[in-house]
Amino acid sequence: xxxxxxxxxxxxxxxxxxxxxxxxxxxxxxxxxxxxxxxxxxxxxxxxxxxxxxxxxxxxxxxxxxxxxxxxxxxxxxxxxxxxxxxxxxxxxxxxxxxxxxxxxxxxxxxxxxxxxxxxxxxxxxxxxxxxxxxxxxxxxxxxxxxxxxxxxxxxxxxxxxxxxxxxxxxxxxxxxxxxxxxxxxxxxxxxxxxxxxxxxxxxxxxxxxxxxxxxxxxxxxxxxxxxxxxxxxxxxxxxxxxxxxxxxxxxxxxxxxxxxxxxxxxxxxxxxxxxxxxxxxxxxxxxxxxxxxxxxxxxxxxxxxxxxxxxxxxxxxxxxx
Amino acid sequence: xxxxxxxxxxxxxxxxxxxxxxxxxxxxxxxxxxxxxxxxxxxxxxxxxxxxxxxxxxxxxxxxxxxxxxxxxxxxxxxxxxxxxxxxxxxxxxxxxxxxxxxxxxxxxxxxxxxxxxxxxxxxxxxxxxxxxxxxxxxxxxxxxxxxxxxxxxxxxxxxxxxxxxxxxxxxxxxxxxxxxxxxxxxxxxxxxxxxxxxxxxxxxxxxxxxxxxxxxxxxxxxxxxxxxxxxxxxxxxxxxxxxxxxxxxxxxxxxxxxxxxxxxxxxxxxxxxxxxxxxxxxxxxxxxxxxxxxxxxxxxxxxxxxxxxxxxxxxxxxxxxxxxxxxxxxxxxxxxxxxxxxxxxxxxxxxxxxxxxxxxxxxxxxxxxxxxxxxxxxxxxxxxxxxxxxxxxxxxxxxxxxxxxxx
Numbered sequence: 001x002x003x004x005x006x007x008x009x010x011x012x013x014x015x016x017x018x019x020x021x022x023x024x025x026x027x028x029x030x031x032x033x034x035x036x037x038x039x040x041x042x043x044x045x046x047x048x049x050x051x052x053x054x055x056x057x058x059x060x061x062x063x064x065x066x067x068x069x070x071x072x073x074x075x076x077x078x079x080x081x082x083x084x085x086x087x088x089x090x091x092x093x094x095x096x097x098x099x100x101x102x103x104x105x106x107x108x109x110x111x112x113x114x115x116x117x118x119x120x121x122x123x124x125x126x127x128x129x130x131x132x133x134x135x136x137x138x139x140x141x142x143x144x145x146x147x148x149x150x151x152x153x154x155x156x157x158x159x160x161x162x163x164x165x166x167x168x169x170x171x172x173x174x175x176x177x178x179x180x181x182x183x184x185x186x187x188x189x190x191x192x193x194x195x196x197x198x199x200x201x202x203x204x205x206x207x208x209x210x211x212x213x214x215x216x217x218x219x220x221x222x223x224x225x226x227x228x229x230x231x232x233x234x235x236x237x238x239x240x241x242x243x244x245x246x247x248x249x250x251x252x253x254x255x256x257x258x259x260x261x262x263x264x265x266x267x268x269x270x271x272x273x274x275x276x277x278x279x280x281x282x283x284x285x286x287x288x289x290x291x292x293x294x295x296x297x298x299x300x301x302x303x304x305x306x307x308x309x310x311x312x313x314x315x316x317x318x319x320x321x322x
Numbered sequence: 323x324x325x326x327x328x329x330x331x332x333x334x335x336x337x338x339x340x341x342x343x344x345x346x347x348x349x350x351x352x353x354x355x356x357x358x359x360x361x362x363x364x365x366x367x368x369x370x371x372x373x374x375x376x377x378x379x380x381x382x383x384x385x386x387x388x389x390x391x392x393x394x395x396x397x398x399x400x401x402x403x404x405x406x407x408x409x410x411x412x413x414x415x416x417x418x419x420x421x422x423x424x425x426x427x428x429x430x431x432x433x434x435x436x437x438x439x440x441x442x443x444x445x446x447x448x449x450x451x452x453x454x455x456x457x458x459x460x461x462x463x464x465x466x467x468x469x470x471x472x473x474x475x476x477x478x479x480x481x482x483x484x485x486x487x488x489x490x491x492x493x494x495x496x497x498x499x500x501x502x503x504x505x506x507x508x509x510x511x512x513x514x515x516x517x518x519x520x521x522x523x524x525x526x527x528x529x530x531x532x533x534x535x536x537x538x539x540x541x542x543x544x545x546x547x548x549x550x551x552x553x554x555x556x557x558x559x560x561x562x563x564x565x566x567x568x569x570x571x572x573x574x575x576x577x578x579x580x581x582x583x584x585x586x587x588x589x590x591x592x593x594x595x596x597x598x599x600x601x602x603x604x605x606x607x608x609x610x611x612x613x614x615x616x617x618x619x620x621x622x623x624x625x626x627x628x629x630x631x632x633x634x635x636x637x638x639x640x641x642x643x644x645x646x647x648x649x650x651x652x653x654x655x656x657x658x659x660x661x662x663x664x665x666x667x668x669x670x671x672x673x674x675x676x677x678x679x680x681x682x683x684x685x686x687x688x689x690x691x692x693x694x695x696x697x698x699x700x701x702x703x704x705x706x707x708x709x710x711x712x713x714x715x716x717x718x719x720x721x722x723x724x725x726x727x728x729x730x
Contacts (some may be wrong), residue, residue: 010699017684047539047540048539049398049537049539050392053669058548059455059548062544062547062548063548064547064549064550064553065528066528067528067543067544067547069544070542071539071542071545071620072537072538072539072541072542072543072544072545073537073542073544073545074394074397074424074537074544074545074546075400075546075547076393076394076417076420076424076546077390077416077417077420078392080386080387080390080417082387082390083382083386083387083388083390083394084350084390084391084394085394086380086391086394087350087352087380087390087391087392087393087394087395087396087397087398087402088381088388088395088398089398089535090350090352090378090380090395090400091349091350091378091389091395091396091399091400091402092398093378093379094349094350094376094377094395094400095349095398095399095400097376098349098376100399102538102540103539103540106539123383123384124383124384124387124390125389125616126383127382127384127387128387131380131382131384135560169589180661196638211519229662265433266710321641
C-alpha cells in the first residue's frame with residue numbers, strides 16, 4: 001500500500017536539501033535526464049543506495065576518478081539495473097535479519113534509460129517486479145539510445161527519426177509505436193506506478209517519494225527530453241517536457257495498487273479541453289520529426305494524432321473519466 | 323575440532339554443495355535452476371523454507387539476473403552464493419567479468435555440463451573452460467566430498483582481503499552432481515568458525531578517507547564507474563596481481579582446513595598420484611581422476627611407472643607446481659574434457675605444454691579430447707592412453723599430438 005500522506009516539497013524545502021546528485025557531472029547542456037536525477041534525489045527520505053544501468057547518466061556522472069554521487073552507487077551492466085536492485089535489497093534484508101545493518105531502513109533506487117528499460121532491461125525488471133522487491137525503479141526516458149548516438153529503442157515514438165530509424169526518402173522514421181511500458185508495469189500488479197515529466201518538478205518529487213514509500217516495487221516513468229537526440233535548442237528542454245503533457249502525447253497519471261488516476265496536469269485537459277495543444281506544436285520544435293512536415297509524410301502527422309487520441313481515450317477509461 | 327567429530331552422510335554432489343552453503347553463514351543466494359545444478363537450489367530452498375538458514379534466497383528469472391543480484395548483494399556487504407551450469411553460465415558470461423572487475427567475492431558452484439547445440443545435459447567442461455579468462459578462481463573437484471570441502475574453503479578464499487575475487491567450484495554433471503556418496507561433514511559451528519565473518523578491507527574514498535569497501539549510506543562510495551584509458555589498464559593489472567596472490571591463499575586455506583578435517587587434496591593446487599618415480603603421466607581435472615587412479619594402480623602392479631597429476635586449480639594456473647610435478651616425466655598425456663575448436667588441442671593442453679616448454683627435460687606432451695556431452699571415460703580408454711605414452715617413450719616419437727579418445 002502507498003501511504004496517502006501528501007508531501008508538499010516547497011521550493012524552499014528543495015533548495016535547502018543537500019544535493020545528492022551534484023554538479024560537475026558531464027551531461028550535455030539542457031540534458032533532461034540530469035534534471036530528472038537531481039530532482040528525484042531531492043525526494044529521498046533517508047539512507048539510500050542507488051544502482052544505475054549503463055547509459056547516459058552512468059557515463060556522465062562517474063568518470064573515474066570523479067563521481068557526482070553523494071550516496072552509495074553501483075553500476076554493473078546495461079540490462080540488469082532491476083536485478084542489481086534485487087540483490088541490494090536482498091542483502092539489506094539478510095543483514096537486518098542478522099543484526100548487521102546499522103540503519104533501520106535503507107531505500108534502493110534503480111535508474112535506467114529507455115534502452116535499459118523498454119528493451120534490454122525488461123526481463124530483469126519484470127522478474128524483480130514479480131518477486132516483489134522493495135525498490136523504486138526510475139525510467140528516465142529520452143526516447144532513444146542517446147549515449148551510443150541516437151539509435152531507436154522501444155521507447156522511441158512513432159515517426160521519430162533516429163540513426164537506426166532514419167527519416168528517409170521512402171520510410172518516415174520509426175514505423176512502430178512507443179511501447180506502453182508503464183501500463184506493462186501496472187499489469188504486474190505492483191503497488192505503485194506513475195508517469196512524470198521534469199517540467200512539473202513538484203509532481204515528480206511527490207511521485208518519487210510515493211514510490212519510495214510504497215512497500216514493494218514502484219515504477220516511475222519520467223519524461224526527459226534530450227536536445228542532442230531530438231534536435232532542438234538546449235534552452236527548450238523544460239518547454240518540450242511541458243508540451244508533451246499539454247498535447248497528451250505523454251499524459252501524467254499514477255496507478256496505486258493498479259487503480260489509475262490522472263494527475264492534475266493531465267486532468268485539466270479533460271476538464272478544459274481548450275487547454276489541450278495541437279501535437280504539431282510539439283513535433284515541429286524538434287528536428288527528429290522535421291521530415292514529417294514534408295508533404296509526402298504529412299499522413300504520419302495524422303497517424304500520430306490518432307495514436308495519441310486512442311491512447312488518451314484508453315487512459316481516460318482506466319481513470320474512470322469517461 | 324577433530325576429524326572424529328565429523329558425521330558421515332549419504333549425499334550426492336549437489337546436496338553436498340547445498341549443505342556446505344547452509345553451514346557457511348551465507349547472506350544472499352540468488353540463482354536460477356538448470357539441470358544438473360537444480361538439486362543445489364532445491365535443497366537450499368528447503369533449508370530456507372524450514373527456517374534452517376537466515377539467508378535471503380532470490381529465485382531470479384535468469385542466470386544473468388542471478389549473478390547481477392549476487393554482484394550487487396556482495397557489493398552491499400553480503401556473503402553471496404550462486405550455482406549454474408552450461409547455458410546458464412554462458413548467459414552469465416558478461417556478468418562474470420563484472421563480478422571480478424567489481425572485486426565481488428561471490429562463490430559459485432558449477433555442475434559442469436556440455437554447451438548447446440545440439441542440446442545435451444551431460445558432463446563436459448566446455449562451460450567453465452570457456453570462462454577461464456574471466457578472472458574467477460576455478461577449482462575442479464574429484465568427488466562429492468571434495469565438492470563439500472571446496473565450497474567451504476571457497477568463501478574464505480574469495481573474501482580474503484588480498485584476493486577479493488570470485489571463486490567457481492566445478493563438479494562434474496551427474497558423475498558427481500547426482501551420484502550418491504558418503505560425505506563427511508563438519509558440525510555447523512566448526513564451519514561457521516572456519517569461514518568467519520565477511521571481512522571488508524578499507525579503501526580510500528573520493529574525499530581521501532578510509533572507508534569500508536561496500537555500499538554503505540554512512541560512507542558513500544561509487545562502484546563500477548566509467549573507467550577510461552587513463553585508469554582501466556591499471557585496474558586490470560591490479561586484478562592480475564590479486565590473482566597471482568591466489569595460489570598462496572588457496573594453499574593456506576587448504577592447509578587450515580586439512581588441520582580441521584584430516585583431508586588433503588594434494589597441496590590444494592595440484593594433486594599428484596604416484597608421480598614420484600613416474601616415467602609417463604596423464605593430467606586431468608575432475609572426476610576422471612578417480613578412474614585414472616585405478617588404472618595407474620593396475621599399471622603399477624605390472625611394473626609400468628605410471629602416474630597422474632590432477633589439477634585442482636585451473637585458475638590461477640599453478641605453474642610452479644606443474645613444473646615441479648612433471649619436469650622429470652618423459653611423456654605426458656593431457657586429458658581435456660572440452661575442445662578449443664580450431665585451436666591446437668583443448669584448453670588444458672594449451673597451458674600444460676606452454677608451462678613445460680621452459681623445462682630442460684622437454685617432455686613429450688600430447689592431448690586427448692574425451693568425454694564430450696557426457697560420453698563415458700572407461701578404464702580401457704585411459705589404459706590405451708598410457709599405452710600410447712609407453713610407445714612414445716619407446717620410439718621417442720609422437721604420431722599424433724592431438725587426438726579424440728572414445729569417439730566413433
